[in-house]
Amino acid sequence: MKAGIVICLGDLVKEKFGQQKWDAALEGAGLNKNAMFIPIQDVADETVIKVVHSACKVLNLTIEQATDAFGDYWVNTYAPKIYRTYFRGANSAKDFLLQMDRVHEAVTTNIPNARPPRFSYEWTNDKTLLMKYKSTRGMIDILVGCVKGVGKYFNEEIRVRKLSTDKIEVVFAR
Ligand code: HEM
Structure with a gap:
């Protein structure tokens, strides 16, 4: 990685x-x-x-405390410095998360050996998003931490729940 x-x-x-x-x-x-x-x-x-x-x-x-702290720092401190362009197009947590599959693909296309995580999306109602996580690494706890970090970045209350080793549920307030 x-x-x-x-x-x-x-x-x-x-x-x-x-x-x-x-x-x-x-x-x-x-x-x-x-x-x-x-x-x-x-x-x-x-x-x-x-x-x-x-x-x-x-x-x-605990792993949860560590992955939450990591996700927060990655999304709110590290990535905005290193990958500023990817933050420009999005105005909400929802927009940003929906771009994440494309962003991970784009950011790693020219890097040999990169195996970025991929995401697919399914809405169960207008506020509830299921994010399916495809990766060889099984780092779904980092995914949960990053999604919480995205809520903080956009100053939105979002609820994140791990449903299985490859699926999370994200509930938006609006
Ligand atoms: C602009 C923001 C972001 C950029 C540029 C970015 C970029 C990257 C890169 C370069 C890697 C390493 C991939 C590799 O070595 O193959 C990675 C890993 C990862 N990213 Fe992001 N990321 C961003 C935000 C996010 C967000 C918001 C999430 C969650 C929704 C997320 C979830 C993950 C996870 C779970 C991994 C661990 C690797 C894996 O599970 O296979 N990232 N990201």
């Missing part, structure tokens, strides 16, 4: 908990604490998962 995920997690841990915690998270995952990542670099999925689990342990967070 693209190193961006690890860089974003590192920024979050360093900013909110300090450099030492990030060093410990890297070491707990079997990496050198001075390991450097560049955004286009490919990092093995297992390594990303190890770093996330190690960070949870070091910070004493």
Whole structure:
């Protein structure tokens, strides 16, 4: 997976908990604490998962707390800096989420080995969206965290519920 995920997690841990915690998270995952990542670099999925689990342990967070914090930071701090253009076209959480399948495809077309998550959408009523998640990685908890982050970005009350390992329900207030 693209190193961006690890860089974003590192920024979050360093900013909110300090450099030492990030060093410990890297070491707990079997990496050198001075390991450097560049955004286009490919990092093995297992390594990303190890770093996330190690960070949870070091910070004493549950996976849900960690993936919520990650999704919030990714959507509200990291992606607006790195991927500003994708935020321009959308005016609501609904618009933004409906663009996410296209965005993930577009952002990774020129990157060898990228296997972006793909999403398909189904409305069960005018406020309730089922998002089906297709990925080889099974990171649906990150999906839930990112969707919550999108609610915050657009300042909207949205409810997100994991229905299975490949489906979430998103209820919009309007
Ligand atoms: C403009 C905003 C966003 C950009 C540019 C972006 C881009 C990316 C990129 C480059 C990856 C790594 C893909 C790879 O290495 O193959 C990724 C992973 C991921 N993204 Fe996003 N993302 C954005 C917002 C979101 C949002 C809002 C969601 C949820 C609705 C989301 C869900 C995920 C998930 C779950 C993964 C983990 C990889 C997987 O499950 O296979 N992203 N994203």
